[in-house]
Amino acid sequence: MLLGAIEAGGTKFVCAVGHENGTIVERTVIPTDLPEVTMREVIGFFQKHQPDAIGIGTFGPADVNPKSPTFGMITSTPKQGWRDYPLLSELEKVFPVPMGFDTDVNAAALGEAKLGAAKGLDSCLYITVGTGIGAGALVGGKLLQGLSHPEMGHIMVRRHPNDSYEGKCPYHKDCLEGLAAGPAIEERWGMKGDKLQEAEEVWELEGYYLAQAIAHYILVLSPKKIILGGGVMKQEQLYPIIARNVQEILNGYVSLPEIMDRIDEYLVSPGLGDNAGITGSLMLAYEAYTEQNR
Template identity: 55%
Template sequence: MTKFYGSIEAGGTKFVCAIGDENFKIIERVSFPTETPEETMPNVIAFFQQHQTDLAAIGVGSFGPIDIHKDSKTYGYITSTPKLPWQHYDFIGELKKHFSVPMTWTTDVNAAVYGEYVAGSGKGLNSAVYYTIGTGVGGGAIQEGRLIEGFSHPEMGHMQVKHHPEDDFAGACPFHGDCLEGMAAGPAIEKRLGKKGQDLAADDPYWEIEAYYLAQCVYNTTLLLRPEVIILGGGVMKQQQMMKNVRQAFTKLVNDYVEVPALEQYIVFPALEDNAATVGCFAMAKEAALHN
């Protein structure tokens, strides 16, 4: 009997649910808007019920913060998210009411870095860091096959950054104001300029300001972790000129202090594009099924 693996990428804007095979090929995929749990979760459950007979395991990568500790009373919960309807929501508990298969639970960016590690820009390497720059900013890191976590998962998107000299924007993060997410995420761009980043011309002067913040992110990550590759994904990075801008700004920040790999191999786009988290969830689900 062919066994399939389930993936749930629970993002801030939409949920992407998929079924894949043992080679992480997507067999079927659907997406739903991220509304309230009462509106969104029945769609998720209905999708996987169609494949229940062949479902071996489910991997979930969710927006956070989330509780990742299996010995915790609230393991599998979304915790202090600014999305109020999802605060303290028992995500894994709800799934277990309907499916008796192994499940894995991590952040959406952890799932993405894992996907890139097993099948994308980090394949064959020992370490990788992935950032998504979109509705929010999030980051995940992996070292020798293990996600880097401690008492909880990283929240790299809220690192502090210096203001660009020509940017007087106060920041859009409700918790920290001018952290990385507050200065560089999609909503910050729109709040600052009065229009979405996708509506800006490729040569708009703002993109150099954006690159300055993202370069600080790469700089901080380089000095803290020295990974073999840093992968930048998400909607803001759909602006193809951004990669060149970030590499240039990063070079100025480092100022030859440390040696880094060739930037064309060090600061890169996700090879799996928008499928990184889905593939990561498949891979984690497959491991859970093997070890169950």
């Protein structure tokens, strides 16, 4: 069985074919242009391989409710040309195969739970900190959805008393994403984060904001593992800063050994590295295939 996978991002689409064990046979990276340009290349890639099922993990917001008339649509994104774009139905027009559809971060959480840092656990949280901030969660062995998918990057955090930056989010200004995503780092400090590696104050502030969010997620979801990915988290010095701040914020209230004694094993980088999202999309394809062929 050959599975297709799409990790649809605001900057690029990663497309791959592979197997349910996570093996990737071939992949390609397609820039996220206007839909008609990008989708022409996406469809061409899969026409060459003819997979038995396709899994899609997409940037959002997106409609992930299978009972909704707009299921599979990218909805209120600020990305030019993609607002209200029917991503799933455009693929279904060409490929009459089972398809799984979810957010990119939920796909990454699934990949990490099946084959990565949370393998064997029925609960984990995957957070990406890059161009935006988002998180996907596995709870009781199932990807978290409800009224819609979680939008954990847009929670409000307490502003640092020395931070006068107004925030970058086009919807909320100073939500978590507006204060701590890659573009906010660049605008606040005048250069990209990868040029600021030695600037301790940059990462102390970043850790301050990310730790607040993670403390909230621990209190609400109580995940068994938290995985931090995305371009900003390539700055490995962030992990101990975040861990220290999380412990200070929780202040012994969640007095579990994972938090108190082994937090470096609890807050971790992706076991699948940069392949968490595309591997998770393979898993979405496999789940869609098995569901339809029971």
